[in-house]
Amino acid sequence: MHRAESIVPRHLLPRREMLQAGSLGLLGLSMADVAGWRQSAVAAGVSAPKPRAVIYIFLTGGPSQHDTFDMKPEGPAEYKGEFNPIATQTPGIQICEHLPLLAQRSQHWALVRSLSHTQSGHQEGTYVMLTGRSDLPSSFRASLPQSIDWPSIAAVAGYSTTRRNNLPPSVVLPEKIVHSNSGTYPGQFAGMLGYQHEPWFIEATDKPHAYHSYSGAFPKYLFDLHKGQLSDKQDWRFEVPNLSLPQGVVSARFQDRMGLLEVVERQRRQLDLKATVTGYDRVRQEAISLMADPRVQHAFDVRRADPKTLARYGDNSFGWSLLMARRLIESGVNMIQVNLGNFGSWDLHGNNFVNLKDFLFPPTDQAVSGLMDDLQERGLFDSTLIVMAGEFGRTPHISNVAPQIYKKPGRDHWAPLQSVWFAGGGVRGGTVIGASDRNGAYPTSDLQRPENFAATIYHALGIPREAEWHDATNRPYPVYQADPIEGLLTV
Numbered sequence: 001m002h003r004a005e006s007i008v009p010r011h012l013l014p015r016r017e018m019l020q021a022g023s024l025g026l027l028g029l030s031m032a033d034v035a036g037w038r039q040s041a042v043a044a045g046v047s048a049p050k051p052r053a054v055i056y057i058f059l060t061g062g063p064s065q066h067d068t069f070d071m072k073p074e075g076p077a078e079y080k081g082e083f084n085p086i087a088t089q090t091p092g093i094q095i096c097e098h099l100p101l102l103a104q105r106s107q108h109w110a111l112v113r114s115l116s117h118t119q120s121g122h123q124e125g126t127y128v129m130l131t132g133r134s135d136l137p138s139s140f141r142a143s144l145p146q147s148i149d150w151p152s153i154a155a156v157a158g159y160s161t162t163r164r165n166n167l168p169p170s171v172v173l174p175e176k177i178v179h180s181n182s183g184t185y186p187g188q189f190a191g192m193l194g195y196q197h198e199p200w201f202i203e204a205t206d207k208p209h210a211y212h213s214y215s216g217a218f219p220k221y222l223f224d225l226h227k228g229q230l231s232d233k234q235d236w237r238f239e240v241p242n243l244s245l246p247q248g249v250v251s252a253r254f255q256d257r258m259g260l261l262e263v264v265e266r267q268r269r270q271l272d273l274k275a276t277v278t279g280y281d282r283v284r285q286e287a288i289s290l291m292a293d294p295r296v297q298h299a300f301d302v303r304r305a306d307p308k309t310l311a312r313y314g315d316n317s318f319g320w321s322l323l324m325a326r327r328l329i330e331s332g333v334n335m336i337q338v339n340l341g342n343f344g345s346w347d348l349h350g351n352n353f354v355n356l357k358d359f360l361f362p363p364t365d366q367a368v369s370g371l372m373d374d375l376q377e378r379g380l381f382d383s384t385l386i387v388m389a390g391e392f393g394r395t396p397h398i399s400n401v402a403p404q405i406y407k408k409p410g411r412d413h414w415a416p417l418q419s420v421w422f423a424g425g426g427v428r429g430g431t432v433i434g435a436s437d438r439n440g441a442y443p444t445s446d447l448q449r450p451e452n453f454a455a456t457i458y459h460a461l462g463i464p465r466e467a468e469w470h471d472a473t474n475r476p477y478p479v480y481q482a483d484p485i486e487g488l489l490t491v
Contacts, residue, residue: 050380050382050383051164052460053335053384054157054387054425054460055326055384056153056337057368057386057389058340058390059341059345059346060339060343060345061341061345061346061347063346063390063393065393065417066411066440067353068096069096069111069421071085071094071095071440072396074438075396078397081353083096083357084096084097088103088104089103089104090107093106093111098356098357106430108427109430110423110427110431111420111431111432112446113435114435114443115418115419115453116442117134117415119136121413123143123185124140125390126185127185127186128187129187129391129450130154130337131152131191132153132450133481134449134450137149143183143186145188146186147192147195149186149192150192151189151191151192151469152189152191153337153454154172154188155198156479157334157457157458158334159190159469161334161461163332164332167293168200169335170333170337171199172200172202173321174204174317174320174338176339177339192472193470193471194471204238204300204324205238205342206237215344217316217317217318217319217340217364219236220315220316221358225345226351228351228408230359238303293331296328296331302327309374313370314363314367314370316363316367318340318364319363319367321339321340322370323371326375326378326380329380329384330380335457340367346390348411349400349406349410350400350401350403350405351407351408351410352398352411353408371386375424381423382426383424384424385423385425385427385460385461386422387420387457388421392415393415394411394412396411396440414441420448422456425460425489426460427488433448434448452483454482455482456489458484
């Protein structure tokens, strides 16, 4: 473990520091409220099974199965594209040549090459892949999240798992999925579960660009989507604001109660929760937990990680996001959704090959590989499932739908087929489940649906098969809508 990554476990904090947390009583919080910050002394030294966790990496825009994990080198020339497959460490499994670090680690990951649904629009596809529900309801409204939407997988996971401390059990970072032209995507939120069960949305960016055409892993990989070249934009930010208590609050000489209340109120507004007494109380407690817990403050301060850690993950927004996810898992969060890409970075209708090769594959390959290695070294890999998917795949046929906008061709939306990547959390490494036809258009075996995908996540979290969630009227709904993907997990 690198020195800069070492922090004092909560249960080993000096008693004096724990007593200083009594200053939080000014906000109506007792020591009982912060009891979850430390482990019971009785349990100290007792070896317990590691809690199960999931990191869901969502590649906004929809990556191409042909150019990533299901290449068709013998297919028609108009489908094949510019990339070649390379061998992985697992005989018989090939992936794109521009993902060499993942290729070296194939014994630790698996592919599902047969996931399919019917929603080829961005907002619709995002809805079904983030909720695990193929049945788009008649009430669905694009750019209008509603309380009658199906809850997201992240929300159901948070609802159905046991909180390990005062941290929320479910987190989404580094930002919500918001399109500059079409607004906020539905499917990310708690919906019928009720706003009190929203995942904790960590807004670490302010969108590094003001226009739809800029995207990617900033700053080094911020690119112009339409021109297929590096962006000259520099107005980006990546930080989690308002996590520090005002001066003196946790010392014996704290002075300003109102300053802390103001910080909590700002945190409440950032969480987009309704200003009800119940909502405020929840935000108050969780904001205080975030601000006062040194482990959590450390988790968010990824920009100042030690150089070796930044080199492992990549010193860019993709690397920072996955490093933050790892730290939060280690801090006690059960489910983390990481949205990789601003404004649909992977939506490559044009300039597909240059944007993938130069701006998307390098930071993704490095960050995901770094996450795997880091979890393994920390003994968390076997208990943490990593999932990587987008809202859909891309068309087999290469075309340029808007030559007046894009310099070079790309691929359009394609819901009937996508490849999904899994690692850790009991995954059978070096495994491929399902297959597609010669053109990479449709599944030919082991068809999987978003319901199977969601069930796999719930199973990896240890949620019982008979589990239910309840809407605002206390009506029950089964958590599982299908079986987990067969043959993927060892447990």
